[in-house]
Amino acid sequence: MNAPLLWFIIPFFFGAFLLLFSESKRLSIILASIVCLFLIAISATVPINSMVIIGKNSIIFTDSMEILGRTLSLERAAQPLLAFFYSYAFIWILFSAAVRVHRFFVPLVLMETALVIGVTAVSPFIYGAFFVQLAVLIALPIFWSEKMKSGEGIIRFLLYQTLGLIFLAIGGWLASTVELNPSDQYILKRTMVVLLVGFIFWLAIFPFHSWIAILMDESCPYLSGFVINILQFSSFLILLYFLKSYLWLRTYDPLFIGLRMIGAIMLIIGSLWAVFQKSVQRLQAFLIVAENGIALFLLGLHTTQSFSVFISLLFIRMIASFFWALAVKSLPENFDFGLNSLQGLYRSDPFISLTLIVSYFSTVGLPFLPGFPYQATFLQLAFSESSSMGTVLSIGYWLLIAAGFRLAVTLLHPAEKAAGKAETANQRALLVIGIAALFLITFFPEPFNRFIAQIQSQFTLISGG
């Protein structure tokens, strides 16, 4: 037995196998949940590269396997990440019981999660880009059958992901040639540009950021919430692997200056657009753009503290986005995501409204919510970089807060426009769990911080810790 087989190959094919049972939503949820719980339990209890004794038999649990001359490898240090991924998949799968989702959603979650594990396992890591593309391609049929508008965002998404793959794959190859002769500035600069273009497509960096808003606005919020979150996370993971793998990249100062500049531009553009959005899903999309900006800026600072904040915000965003997606999905079936139609929603659907507000501000970071200490540190780091940079970034940050207040004012408006009661008793219970979970992270941050420290230990080369 080996780790990639257990956490990547088996769940992927089990997900494909579950497609056969997708007619029975309950059965597929139960089976997928059992697989996720089993994988979480193994990742929490059985160390990779150890001997497992069952009765009189023993199994050596190795860390790697070979496929067609390439290695898939999951080290012991990756186990917290594996546990997180399958826990994340588990909550999406379990909570999908309370909302109407496509019958292939549950198998898709399992397959996509397995592919993201593949991104972390494959060596050389740049092949992970192909796994991401496969993850996109298997998700798109469901996006298309669940689309609410023309499907333009879905096609753009496919194009940009394909272009991103092309640039990253070529950039990955170029990076390995730079490794042979890092003093060759000619190749080095071109490699940087190619890699940057690849990430521009994948991370919705300006000016190629429109796809994310169009896609989220025209597709099922629960589906787009999961797929976009997991893909954005994979893109950051590949970026981290680039930085971890190449010394010349980690020591190339213009890269970090560039990351800071791009981050600032993305925060300003994302937050500015967020203020003027008329749809909740587009608001969430531009929040993702702005948060990607914050993440890139923090990565560009290249210090232990900024890296810790970067990782923490990434995970908080993933958790908060889940509850956002659940709340939006709990709205009435034919809801058009328009902010105007949400006016006074608090009166009819208080739990949906509260979850929307809490999850938005958890990411943006209001006091008493999980993102707050990290966003405060981010602003402090921005001002320590330079006062002008700090001012620009805090303007962007305050615009994000303003967009959130606009949402809150709309939801809490005394004049009710929203169409009737939408939330069911089950949904209410789940939304309460969501709000409680976000507050728990704030008031009892120790387990979360321990987890972040474990993840960070994998990337000490980048963080400098």
Add this chain to the structure above:
Amino acid sequence: MRGLFFTSIIGGALIILGALIIFIRLNQPDSRISLIAYILESVGIVLLLVRIFSPQILISVFLTGTMGAAILGTDQVALHIPLKPDKVNPQGIFRLLLGFILAVLILSIESEIAVWIPVPDSILFCSLFLILMGLTTFSLSSRLMYRFLGILNIFSGFQLVYMLLEESVLVFGFMIAIDLLIALLGAYFMSGSQNGEYPT
């Protein structure tokens, strides 16, 4: 050797011809000729690579292109409707001209790119031409068929170069899978579309 040199020229010509046909026939309701042009491109790719790769790999490339066209054209089968050559029209002439301008543009930058991507000039030119024509086809088209042909052209262009850079069976398998999945996705999207994507 001389024969192999000619295969490269014929291969390159077929790729350029195929990409130009798809681009010139942009938004035509009957896309069967464009699908044949896509198959021509894969024949061109095979001829271009015949000096470098084993027959097994070349057959895989050819089959991927052919099957991609077949999958994408699942709903285009209309044996009772004869294929009619297109009449010359101003849009077609303009697109042909644009294609030539792009070819000249690629020729002017190719030598610069060849310094850092070490693949034969003919292959690099064809790859860049496919990518640029694919992007242009995608951007100017409103029909799903041509948008997917555009994406497939972009990916074929990438595949042409990347096969030479990374000689890994796993990567080759990935590229074939992605190519076919894009075609399948195109067929799936069109099957649910009411946009008059079928020959009449």
